[in-house]
Amino acid sequence: MIGLPAYLILGALVFSIGLFGVLTRRNAVGILLGIELMLNAVNINLVAFARFNGDVAGLVFTLFTISITVAEVAVGLAIVIAIFRVRRTVEADRLDLLRG
């Protein structure tokens, strides 16, 4: 039987991998993937807590997080496409018009 801490550690690992991706990736789509991983870590946590606390609210919370993630990533990809149309690149390093 795998205990609650194992799931929390898995969640923390996935969250850290996502955060690492966000901080190191130079491609905007890669950064989006990192954010997606971070939000999936949240879902792992919520489901694990719901299972071990014997409480369905966590599962409901997970459904809401999933749908909000979808909305967020849709907006993010739309912005990336808008950037690609005017700039012909989605490398975060080249987006440096605004400074100061």
Place this chain on the structure above:
Amino acid sequence: MSAFTLELGLGAVMVLVFGGSLTSRGADRRWIAWLATAGILTLGIVSALVKPTPPALSGMFVLDGLAIFAKRLFLAATFIGLLAGIGADAVACGRRAGEYHLLILSSLLGMLVLASARDLILLFVAFELMSIPLYVLAGFLKGQDEAVEAALKFFLVGSVSSAVMAYGLSFVYGAARTTDLARVAQAFAPGQPLLLLGLLAVFAGFAFKIAAFPFHMWVPDTYEAASTPFVAWLSVAPKAAGFVALFRVYFEGMGDRVATWVPIAAGLAAITIVAGNLMALPQQNAKRLLAYSGIAHIGYMLVGFAAASASGTAMVLFYLVAYVFGNMGAFLVVEAVARSERSEATAALRGLAQRSPLLALAMLLFLLSLGGIPFVAGFWAKLYVFWAAAAAGLYWLVLLGAVLTVVALFYYLIVAKRMYIEAPDASAGRIRLPGTLALAVILCALVVVGLGLYPKPIVMAALRVAAPLF
């Protein structure tokens, strides 16, 4: 009246605007802007009649004094923002007028729900409903390089902080075994590491939304690139919503344990005030200047938050009212000047007193209010916040804040000097601005002066709504 009167009313306005945008043809869709503004004005009048009701949805949704106070403020800010947008060019009134207003109204709906949310799930959903339309609005001028770049930065920082916040919420839920904030507050004890960790991560998410110091990077870029009437609104309304949610999560029902947050909030307040004010000093673009000075103002509000008392909370609410009108007014004057000059540099304000004495007077009032000079709203706001912090024993923070107020005065008065002492460019004529924009500026100026001369009603109202939290 039910607990959801304002939310349902806003939903009706959104349906009207949506229907209007489906049926309208042609490039000039100003009437949609008028429709949305009239709808918000009506809701504002309705909100004056709303009375506190018992919690709805088994305690998830509360309409108490704090929620009503906050909702009136959001509606007032949105009304002024939309009113100013009517006069603006293609952005708010062109082919995409329906989209623009629906996005603003959905974000407003998120704020209204956020002010009432007393449940982790509802809080998160409302928070995202408020945030996601803002990312779209920041990149609304999708053909412009700067606008889409600013939107991407805003989105990336925003969604990372949302993810951190959601991660924190998962621990809060797991440790407290409930999503009801009232029961989370009862379960909270400083010795519980998981719950404390969760609440700290959630705090980071809020700190991003209110743009406190280490989470402020998106602010100047987004403000510079997006359309000014929207920025005026963005710079105040989501921040007010963020503060109200902070009070709900960290103060309500916590009792004596609120002392846990004092060191964190005081530290955040101190670095935010210092960083905001110092980074504002070298700015030559008026919108960036206001962006950094806005960060400093968030720091001053966090001083009141750090007091962790009923009076501190009330004084932050008063500060929010003063900040909403002072800051929006300043942005709208910048917009009025930029429309005739095609420049948002502070240099464009040169000789404004000769080109448009009324506009210059209004800007002077806003700057004095933001700087904290007596007999305009900002003075009382700063004084009361410092007073609350001193009552809580945070003398070092009060001293730091007071010293940096002088720095802030320096850069505000440089702008005033440009308006009143320097001569305008020879080519520059009188400034003409649309009636709606002028009306918005006048409304802001009247509130700033009115609160400066007679702050008592708002202060008493704020004290009344803050008391039940403790």
